[in-house]
Amino acid sequence: MAALELLQLNQSLPQLSLQREGEECLQRQPSDQPWSSQRVDIYEARFDDLLECAHSLSTAEQQRASRFVRADDAARYCAGRTWVRRRLSADLGVPIDELELAVGAQGKPEVPGHPIHFNVSHTDAHIWLAIAARPVGIDLELPPRDDPALLLQQIATQREWERARAAGITTERFLILWTAKEAVLKMLGTGLMTDPRSIELGALGGLDPRVVSVAGQWACLQRVPACDDAIAHVAIAGSQIEVRMKDWNTGKET
Numbered sequence: 025m026a027a028l029e030l031l032q033l034n035q036s037l038p039q040l041s042l043q044r045e046g047e048e049c050l051q052r053q054p055s056d057q058p059w060s061s062q063r064v065d066i067y068e069a070r071f072d073d074l075l076e077c078a079h080s081l082s083t084a085e086q087q088r089a090s091r092f093v094r095a096d097d098a099a100r101y102c103a104g105r106t107w108v109r110r111r112l113s114a115d116l117g118v119p120i121d122e123l124e125l126a127v128g129a130q131g132k133p134e135v136p137g138h139p140i141h142f143n144v145s146h147t148d149a150h151i152w153l154a155i156a157a158r159p160v161g162i163d164l165e166l167p168p169r170d171d172p173a174l175l176l177q178q179i180a181t182q183r184e185w186e187r188a189r190a191a192g193i194t195t196e197r198f199l200i201l202w203t204a205k206e207a208v209l210k211m212l213g214t215g216l217m218t219d220p221r222s223i224e225l226g227a228l229g230g231l232d233p234r235v236v237s238v239a240g241q242w243a244c245l246q247r248v249p250a251c252d253d254a255i256a257h258v259a260i261a262g263s264q265i266e267v268r269m270k271d272w273n274t275g276k277e278t
């Protein structure tokens with residue numbers, strides 16, 4: 025969803041199939057569990073690598089897929105959600121057909137009954153998955169075409185706005201603040217139902233990772249290297265973070 029659309033919004037069975045013909049689609053590699061409480065595993069996959077995999081979706085997910093207007097959106101949703109299920113299943117050591125996903129009150133997907141939290145973010149070409157032992161949020165965004173000053177005004181507190189104005193408002197500065205705030209809001213599980221101006225992250229860029237206080241709890245926020253011109257942040261509940269980048273297919277640390 026484009027940044028501006030999101031801002032406007034704020035204003036206002038399973039099958040066990042890991043193979044495609046003769047080819048392994050995802051290697052099942054149990055992770056080196058248990059996670060330490062500050063650890064976040066991040067996987068990045070290209071939809072091009074996922075689109076031909078056989079789907080493993082629940083009935084509710086299949087119904088959601090059928091509601092997409094555009095066929096390529098539906099295809100990306102099915103491929104992405106199947107991959108997320110397979111990664112969680114591999115990491116938890118739970119058969120994919122026994123893995124149930126639920127949705128929190130404000131739409132955040134969860135794995136009830138397991139000591140694991142995850143969050144997803146995607147662009148048209150890539151999908152990122154963060155897995156942790158604590159509530160986690162991840163956001164990846166490509167540069168928007170809209171005026172960065174207009175966008176920034178809608179997400180920044182007065183202090184953040186003044187700081188950005190003094191440094192010079194650029195699309196990159198907007199994106200850094202935007203992905204940081206969205207990662208934190210996704211960690212909290214409210215997403216943009218919470219006004220991004222209601223949290224203050226201050227100056228970003230100098231101190232990374234950084235600990236912030238939001239909604240009465242600590243969150244630790246870190247920028248993650250992203251491909252193309254994208255900018256990404258991950259946030260985990262607590263005051264420490266240890267990010268591990270993992271291969272989308274093998275699950276091994278990269």
Ligand SMILES: CC(C)(COP(=O)(O)OP(=O)(O)OC[C@H]1O[C@@H](n2cnc3c(N)ncnc32)[C@H](O)[C@@H]1OP(=O)(O)O)[C@@H](O)C(=O)NCCC(=O)NCCS
Pocket residue numbers: 025026030033101104129130131132133143144145146147161162163164206209210211212213214215216217
């Ligand atoms: C959730 C939200 C932040 C996603 O922003 P986005 O930049 O368009 O999309 P991203 O690619 O970064 O993230 C999308 C993923 O976030 C996750 N997500 C959805 N709602 C979420 C929430 N409340 N908190 C955290 N993560 C959420 C989902 O996994 C989703 O991917 P999926 O639908 O393929 O599973 C944004 O749509 C939002 O806040 N909406 C308001 C909440 C809402 O509409 N809830 C509806 C149900 S009450």
